[in-house]
Amino acid sequence: MELLQHFLLSLLSTVRDVLPIAVILFGFQLLILRKQISNLRQILVGFVFVLLGLAFFLEGLEQALFPLGKLMAEQLTAPEFLGLTDGGDGDWKHYFWVYVFAFAIGFSTTIAEPSLIAVAIKANQVSAGAIGTWGLRIAVAIGVAVGISLGVYRIVTGTPLHFYIIAGYILVVIQTLFCPKSIIALAYDSGGVTTSTVTVPLVAALGLGLASNIPGRDPLLDGFGLIAFASLFPIMSVMGYAQLSEWRARRARMNNERS
Amino acid sequence: MKKLFILLARPLFDSVRDLAPIIAVIAFFQLVILRQPIPDLGGLLVGTALVVLGLALFIHGLKMGLFPIGETMAHDFARKGSVFWLMAFAFALGFGTTVAEPALIAVADEAAVVAAKGGMIVDSDEAMRSYADGLRLTVALSVGLAIVIGVLRIIKGWPVQNLIVVGYVGVVIMTFFAPPEIIGIAYDSGGVTTSTITVPLVTALGVGLASSIQGRNPLTDGFGLIAFASLTPMIFVMGYGMIL
Secondary structure (H helix, E strand, C coil), rough: CCCHHHHHHHHHHHHEEEHHHHHHHHHHHHHHHHHCCCHHHHHHHHHHHHHHHHHHEEEEHHHHHHHHHHHHHHHHCCCHHHHCCCCCCCCCHHHHHHHHHHHHHHHHHHHHCCHHHHHHHHHHHCCCCCCCHHHHHHHHHHHHHHHHHHHHHHHHCCCCCHHHHHHHHHHHHHHHHHHHHHHCCCCCCHHHCCCCCCCCHCCCCCCHHHHCCCCCHHHHHHCCHHHHHHHHHHHHHHHHHHHHHHHHHHHHHHHHHHH | CCCHHHHHHHHHHHHHHHHHHHHHHHHHHHHHCCCCCCCHHHHHHHCCHHHHHHHHHHHHHHHHHHHHHHHHHHHHHHHHCHHHHHHHHHHHHHHHHHHHCHHHHHHHHHHHHHHHHCCCCCHHHHHHHHHHHHCCCCCCCHHHHHHHHHHHHHHHHCCCCHHHHHHHHHHHHHHHHCHHHHHHHHHHHHHCCCCCHHHHHHHHHHHHHHHCCCCHHHHHHHHHHHHHHHHHHHHHHHHHHHCC
């Protein structure tokens, strides 16, 4: 009974999120385009599926995965676990498991991110299958995983965030020059889609936990920035993936010509 | 009911596969590294089942509803040929989907706390409220603008990297002038603005436009809208931090 009540609340808040979007879409459709929507029934049913799906998804995350994930982030960053209580010097190497956790949670939450699945489906369709949905998703997930691990390292060492980000920008620009033109827009997009429903709450908990437990860090100032890392590194990994597949295709072609 | 189940069997299986990594990571760290039992195993299983079902329904609804309407409207706007209304639609979509975004509301509230602590605003509830609201409107405005620029780019066929590099330069310049307290939040705000419903819609809009305008390639020109929407908020939030 309580479960049902909770679910209805979550459904209500999803409806509230979707409502402005629906108003804009149907408002422009009816007032400006003034055209009958073909397959209106199918689209409305689709919207209902999206609403229900999102409500179930968020409800389940909040009931099961978020509390446990946040608890683990707290436990892994607790002073006792990090060995900070018995006179540890807070050297960055003490945090081995935190890095592994950051990498693993970054990778696994990105694989489950619904908006990335959506973009991967579209990219696969548009490229007529040349861009595999799994190839793209795994490339993005590796980027997020590396980004978050590096972001954790930054919190541990307390180095300024903007140095990393600016260095990242320079790398992105260099990679852009050498990367197949067709992938560039998609690579840039993949930076923005990785961090939404699943990743943000868990990663934010990790950042805040670290920044509040490591001596000399202020959660308000140092706890931020992980999301920025998670949106920058996929750009590099997706372009890298494209460069790698292009290089492999070229090599295969050369081998074929030789034989 | 049975028909629905058969319809969902494949997506359900896919969702299980999508979620398996998270389950594995959490189980490994909880049992092997932290060596603690899993609290409330029943609740965890029910919750996971809900997540799996939700993801399957969402992906199905996406293909049925969100993708088709985004693309159809893009085609219709292209056929109508009114750039003004297309821009108005692009702005409304960017602004409207962002202003009520829960993740953004959370970030704006945290930013207000930082600003109050850093002495940028008076440490009172009222000042923090208005600071957070102002920030939220700023971000929504910047996302609206981003989609407008992105749509204009698709119409004109400008290469995406030129605009992105301009944006990067903007971010770097702003970083040197913005108060240090705001930088972390500004950088993060770029990632949180694009929600689970906005992304598929905006992607479908871009791809739909690029495939209905002659000479545009849906792959090279259709993507890129999200990239702008995650770049402009960084610049605008730092600007907001400088002005206030």
